Amino acid sequence: MLKKVIVFFLILIALGMAIGLYLYNKPHETAADVEVFEELSAQDLYAKFKTDQKSALTTYLNKNLLITGNLESFVQDSAGTKWTLSTQSEDLGVITVTFSEPLPQNPVVNQMVKVQGLCAGYLEGDEFLGGEIQLNQAVVAQ
Amino acid sequence: MKKIILSIAFLASITATQAQKYFTRNGHLGFFSKTNMEDIKANNESVTYIVDWSTGEIQISALQTNFKFEKALMQEHYNENYVESTKFPKATFKGKIENVSAINIKKDGTYAANITGALDIHGVSKNYTTKATFKVSGGHVVAETKFNVKCADHNIKIEANLKNNIAESIEVSAKADLTELKK
Numbered sequence: 001m002l003k004k005v006i007v008f009f010l011i012l013i014a015l016g017m018a019i020g021l022y023l024y025n026k027p028h029e030t031a032a033d034v035e036v037f038e039e040l041s042a043q044d045l046y047a048k049f050k051t052d053q054k055s056a057l058t059t060y061l062n063k064n065l066l067i068t069g070n071l072e073s074f075v076q077d078s079a080g081t082k083w084t085l086s087t088q089s090e091d092l093g094v095i096t097v098t099f100s101e102p103l104p105q106n107p108v109v110n111q112m113v114k115v116q117g118l119c120a121g122y123l124e125g126d127e128f129l130g131g132e133i134q135l136n137q138a139v140v141a142q
Numbered sequence: 143m144k145k146i147i148l149s150i151a152f153l154a155s156i157t158a159t160q161a162q163k164y165f166t167r168n169g170h171l172g173f174f175s176k177t178n179m180e181d182i183k184a185n186n187e188s189v190t191y192i193v194d195w196s197t198g199e200i201q202i203s204a205l206q207t208n209f210k211f212e213k214a215l216m217q218e219h220y221n222e223n224y225v226e227s228t229k230f231p232k233a234t235f236k237g238k239i240e241n242v243s244a245i246n247i248k249k250d251g252t253y254a255a256n257i258t259g260a261l262d263i264h265g266v267s268k269n270y271t272t273k274a275t276f277k278v279s280g281g282h283v284v285a286e287t288k289f290n291v292k293c294a295d296h297n298i299k300i301e302a303n304l305k306n307n308i309a310e311s312i313e314v315s316a317k318a319d320l321t322e323l324k325k
Contacts, residue, residue: 136207
């Protein structure tokens with residue numbers, strides 16, 4: 001009986017250690033792992049943040065958004081791959097999309113693109129710069 | 143005629159103000175916690191920096207969820223337990239380059255600067271003073287500084303069982319390659 005109890009506790013400890021190790025090393029979640037919350041144009045998403053930042057944050061923060069927009073520029077360096085989508089706004093407001101992994105090939109600027117990413121929030125900029133909505137852990141949508 | 147002159151003067155003043163502004167949306171902010179138990183670091187490469195050379199005003203803003211940790215679990219704990227990023231999504235610094243007149247952005251060189259301002263993290267604003275360098279080269283200005291932030295000063299509570307793993311004072315590093323803001 002004592003032997004069975006010891007074996008039971010050893011299994012329990014091993015299970016606990018395995019779960020702990022898994023949680024400690026679990027990979028970063030990407031947009032591909034999460035269901036799309038809403039599909040919007042870059043222009044519409046920016047307008048929502050610009051009009052009512054608080055309400056837009058409540059709705060979209062940490063949500064997976066599928067965005068269509070015109071690719072204004074891109075950066076691919078040691079810090080990662082980042083695309084900037086135009087918002088067609090009067091100020092220089094943009095949506096920046098940081099990808100979870102480097103992309104196999106460079107995109108073509110001034111073309112419509114479709115991406116999904118986790119909404120990290122909104123930075124106001126100033127009267128000239130305009131705001132910036134940041135999407136993280138993004139993937140190119142099919 | 144008077145109205146036209148005034149309009150031109152107004153537009154010229156806007157353009158002049160703009161020309162004095164430098165910015166980036168790809169700036170760096172990082173922090174480093176060192177204890178005997180472990181080193182923890184996180185970096186954010188999507189930080190907005192705006193410097194107005196006419197006044198010396200400097201504005202830095204970063205989204206908390208954009209700080210990348212090696213481990214996803216650490217990142218989760220940072221956002222949920224420490225900075226509460228859903229409640230306080232941004233970290234901001236609004237300050238001033240005290241000796242802005244000593245920096246000539248039209249002349250290549252490395253300039254030392256004194257910066258004072260308020261850092262707002264976790265909904266708590268605190269004043270800081272730090273030394274920074276501005277390296278001017280070919281139309282770019284690379285700004286760089288390091289300073290220490292105490293978690294307790296921003297009401298960030300570390301659990302008793304993790305006091306040996308997370309430093310009381312965190313080293314913050316900031317670096318940005320600024321270019322002229324042109325509309």
